[in-house]
Amino acid sequence: MVDQAEAPAPVAPDGGIVPMNMIQALNSALHVKMAEDPNVLSFGEDTGYFGGVFRVTDQLQQKHGLTRSFDTPISECGLVAAAIGMGAYGLRPVVEIQFADYIYPAYDQIVSEAAKMRYRSGGQFTAPIVVRSPYGGGIFGGQTHSQSPESLFTHIAGLKVVIPSNPHDAKGLLTAAIEDDDPVIFLEPKRLYNGPFDGWHKNPVSPWKAQASAQVPTGKYTVPLGKAAVVREGSDVTILCYGTMVWVSLAGAEHAGVDAEVIDLRTLVPLDIETIEASVKKTGRCVIVHEAPKTSGYGAELSALVQERCFYHLEAPIGRVAGWDTPYPHAFEWEYFPGPERVATALKAVMSGGAR
Amino acid sequence: MTRNTQPLSLRVPEPTGRPGDAPDFSHLKLDVAGAVDRPPVEARPVQMLDLAFRLIRVLDDEGQAVGPWNPRLDAGTLKKGLKAMILTRAFDDRMHRAHRQGKTSFYMKCTGEEAIAVAQGMILSREDMGFPTYRQQGLLIARGYPLVDMMNQIYSNAADPIKGRQLPIMYSAKDYGFFTISGNLGTQVPQAVGWAMASAYKGDDKIAITWIGDGATAEGDFHNALTFASVYRAPVILNVVNNQWAISSFMGIAGGLETTFASKAIGYGLPALRVDGNDFLAVWAATQWAEERARSNQGATVIELFTYRGAPHSTSDDPSRYRPGDEHDKWPLGDPVARLKQHLIALGEWSDEAQAEAEAEAVAQVRAAGREAEAIGTLGQSRPSVKMMFEEVFATEDWRLTEQRREVGV
Ligand SMILES: Cc1ncc(C[n+]2csc(CCOP(=O)(O)OP(=O)(O)O)c2C)c(N)n1
Numbered sequence: 049m050v051d052q053a054e055a056p057a058p059v060a061p062d063g064g065i066v067p068m069n070m071i072q073a074l075n076s077a078l079h080v081k082m083a084e085d086p087n088v089l090s091f092g093e094d095t096g097y098f099g100g101v102f103r104v105t106d107q108l109q110q111k112h113g114l115t116r117s118f119d120t121p122i123s124e125c126g127l128v129a130a131a132i133g134m135g136a137y138g139l140r141p142v143v144e145i146q147f148a149d150y151i152y153p154a155y156d157q158i159v160s161e162a163a164k165m166r167y168r169s170g171g172q173f174t175a176p177i178v179v180r181s182p183y184g185g186g187i188f189g190g191q192t193h194s195q196s197p198e199s200l201f202t203h204i205a206g207l208k209v210v211i212p213s214n215p216h217d218a219k220g221l222l223t224a225a226i227e228d229d230d231p232v233i234f235l236e237p238k239r240l241y242n243g244p245f246d247g248w249h250k251n252p253v254s255p256w257k258a259q260a261s262a263q264v265p266t267g268k269y270t271v272p273l274g275k276a277a278v279v280r281e282g283s284d285v286t287i288l289c290y291g292t293m294v295w296v297s298l299a300g301a302e303h304a305g306v307d308a309e310v311i312d313l314r315t316l317v318p319l320d321i322e323t324i325e326a327s328v329k330k331t332g333r334c335v336i337v338h339e340a341p342k343t344s345g346y347g348a349e350l351s352a353l354v355q356e357r358c359f360y361h362l363e364a365p366i367g368r369v370a371g372w373d374t375p376y377p378h379a380f381e382w383e384y385f386p387g388p389e390r391v392a393t394a395l396k397a398v399m400s401g402g403a404r
Numbered sequence: 405m406t407r408n409t410q411p412l413s414l415r416v417p418e419p420t421g422r423p424g425d426a427p428d429f430s431h432l433k434l435d436v437a438g439a440v441d442r443p444p445v446e447a448r449p450v451q452m453l454d455l456a457f458r459l460i461r462v463l464d465d466e467g468q469a470v471g472p473w474n475p476r477l478d479a480g481t482l483k484k485g486l487k488a489m490i491l492t493r494a495f496d497d498r499m500h501r502a503h504r505q506g507k508t509s510f511y512m513k514c515t516g517e518e519a520i521a522v523a524q525g526m527i528l529s530r531e532d533m534g535f536p537t538y539r540q541q542g543l544l545i546a547r548g549y550p551l552v553d554m555m556n557q558i559y560s561n562a563a564d565p566i567k568g569r570q571l572p573i574m575y576s577a578k579d580y581g582f583f584t585i586s587g588n589l590g591t592q593v594p595q596a597v598g599w600a601m602a603s604a605y606k607g608d609d610k611i612a613i614t615w616i617g618d619g620a621t622a623e624g625d626f627h628n629a630l631t632f633a634s635v636y637r638a639p640v641i642l643n644v645v646n647n648q649w650a651i652s653s654f655m656g657i658a659g660g661l662e663t664t665f666a667s668k669a670i671g672y673g674l675p676a677l678r679v680d681g682n683d684f685l686a687v688w689a690a691t692q693w694a695e696e697r698a699r700s701n702q703g704a705t706v707i708e709l710f711t712y713r714g715a716p717h718s719t720s721d722d723p724s725r726y727r728p729g730d731e732h733d734k735w736p737l738g739d740p741v742a743r744l745k746q747h748l749i750a751l752g753e754w755s756d757e758a759q760a761e762a763e764a765e766a767v768a769q770v771r772a773a774g775r776e777a778e779a780i781g782t783l784g785q786s787r788p789s790v791k792m793m794f795e796e797v798f799a800t801e802d803w804r805l806t807e808q809r810r811e812v813g814v
Binding site: 093094096097098101114115118119120121122123124125126149150152153188189190191192193342343372373374375377378379380383384 | 413414416418422509510560564568569570571572574586587588589590619620622623624625650651652653657658659720721725726783787788790792793794797804805808812
């Protein structure tokens with residue numbers, strides 16, 4: 049995948065560019081930021097000595113000390129609330145929720161507190177926290193290790209929502225999220241941690257290092273929040289996607305034989321509406337792909353925005369490919385997970401003038 | 405300026421040993437068997453505060469049952485318990501291996517904790533409701549739930565009783581008094597209280613029992629449960645299984661260094677017992693005490709079951725990366741199977757040969773069930789109809805699901 053929206057990755061004075069998988073890239077972002085800024089802390093369940101069940105916080109405690117990277121009680125509400133208090137003091141805590149499915153106990157603190165702190169205090173208090181969490185399916189995790197809760201956060205005023213799709217972006221976006229003065233929900237597609245995944249579950253997973261987007265500077269750089277990436281240029285139809293679905297969409301376009309323009313949103317809030325608008329006006333068609341259930345998913349918002357801004361350019365109804373409106377089912381993972389075949393079907397439907 | 409002239413510092417608790425260190429349990433204060441008094445079940449919580457900090461034990465080092473908590477079980481019950489524990493261990497071993505062989509996506513063992521679910525499953529009846537977490541497979545096994553059905557669930561195969569929808573080991577067996585397991589920690593505990601409140605509201609005679617890990621006691625749900633249990637005097641037994649580790653976090657991270665988990669009950673006005681969880685008789689006696697309280701309308705009891713998670717947290721975990729490798733072998737409360745075996749031998753009711761025979765029998769029973777389940781199919785080889793994916797989201801399917809089901813072609 050070539051990241052065309054991004055200039056060549058800036059090289060930090062201290063280092064070169066090395067291939068990293070997404071775990072290593074996220075880990076590198078944390079190491080670099082913690083070395084640079086003593087106000088940055090990392091904590092969560094199992095994130096300290098052990099470095100997190102997915103190893104994203106590996107060696108942070110060993111390198112930066114026990115009080116800067118530590119394990120917390122299994123209390124998502126408690127740890128997010130503590131982060132909010134620390135953020136109000138002036139620290140920049142980066143907390144991990146072990147799986148996004150466990151963010152719900154913390155939902156009140158995120159939604160009622162972090163999101164509204166700046167607004168309700170007339171700007172006196174802020175909550176500059178990052179809540180990191182692996183999310184999404186494709187790992188046989190069953191209902192409580194597979195959900196995609198992004199639209200629950202995009203609906204809340206005051207929260208930023210970031211979802212990277214490759215190692216280079218992951219590091220740059222996480223760095224930008226830590227430096228951001230607002231609360232950021234940073235969702236990591238765990239199906240992409242170790243390699244890109246095109247949705248053909250029987251295909252062997254290729255390693256990240258074969259991808260251009262796995263060339264990650266060891267030093268500091270940011271990928272700005274609110275800037276989408278055109279990951280494939282095309283003229284027939286615009287695909288709006290993020291996370292794992294970027295790779296699935298690329299595979300789906302190829303499978304359909306359609307010249308699709310694939311846009312990796314990278315951040316859902318703030319949203320890069322210019323890039324979306326320009327692309328849909330160019331192609332005249334739009335298909336939205338996400339893993340979360342269809343009803344009230346982020347695709348509904350995208351579809352409304354495209355309709356509001358590009359209606360007279362549209363040559364077909366907007367298509368949506370999404371997870372079904374059921375809990376995530378263990379044995380039916382591959383029927384549930386929106387794969388390239390379903391993307392291709394939607395693309396063909398849109399190309400022939402009707403989404404359904 | 406504040407008035408403080410002294411810099412503050414942040415404390416983060418650490419365990420006594422990490423990989424490469426020698427296990428160190430010298431900080432544990434363990435009462436000897438028989439040392440702790442047994443209050444009458446009518447005792448008020450304030451009259452028995454010390455029990456939240458002591459350790460109720462019945463089996464001594466020689467395998468003799470001693471002291472006021474000795475439940476004086478007959479040999480038949482003891483043998484039944486031992487056999488169920490042996491079977492639970494054999495089942496765990498086979499299913500752990502099945503994961504290694506790619507037959508399922510996930511498994512979790514309860515090695516070292518078998519006495520808890522087995523004893524408690526035997527004491528309560530199937531009409532009472534158990535609200536388990538994921539390490540109470542012994543409850544189903546003690547109650548004779550078919551092993552093959554457990555395996556069918558683990559394999560998500562065509563005969564999976566919960567239709568391929570749940571992560572392996574997240575059983576649901578209403579007829580066996582086994583509530584559906586959630587992957588979200590702690591949620592079952594306040595639900596158990598609500599179930600118990602319902603039984604009281606209806607004037608029924610059923611009680612509830614629930615389990616939570618030491619780590620998960622940090623969740624708000626645990627504290628919500630204690631509040632409701634206390635306020636409404638719910639007939640429920642609230643077990644905290646303190647197995648020392650919550651994945652890589654030692655129990656100090658959950659607050660276990662400052663006080664005991666049993667003592668969390670005190671602030672809520674609930675009676676608390678702290679029990680040797682590797683002692684089948686102590687678990688039995690404490691549960692019976694709590695059961696009597698609940699059945700006689702005196703409300704809830706919190707029981708901390710002090711034990712050690714011998715196996716990895718799950719098949720995704722490697723404990724040698726965060727704790728001393730031989731910590732389990734050095735656990736001062738021994739192994740629950742070995743201790744009950746020793747007791748039965750001391751009673752003249754059992755022998756090494758009988759033990760070997762029971763173990764072989766358990767392995768054969770598990771193997772036979774395994775053959776049966778695998779003939780139906782393992783994960784990916786067999787599964788319920790894809791239609792099941794769309795059913796039972798609601799009592800009746802709405803148009804969205806009907807459309808989506810048709811899109812899949814089922
Ligand atoms: C709400 C929630 N947060 C986090 C998790 C992830 N998780 C699963 S098991 C576990 C550790 C639980 O430890 P403990 O309660 O001590 O029980 P044990 O596994 O030791 O039996 C964690 C953090 C989860 N399942 N649910």
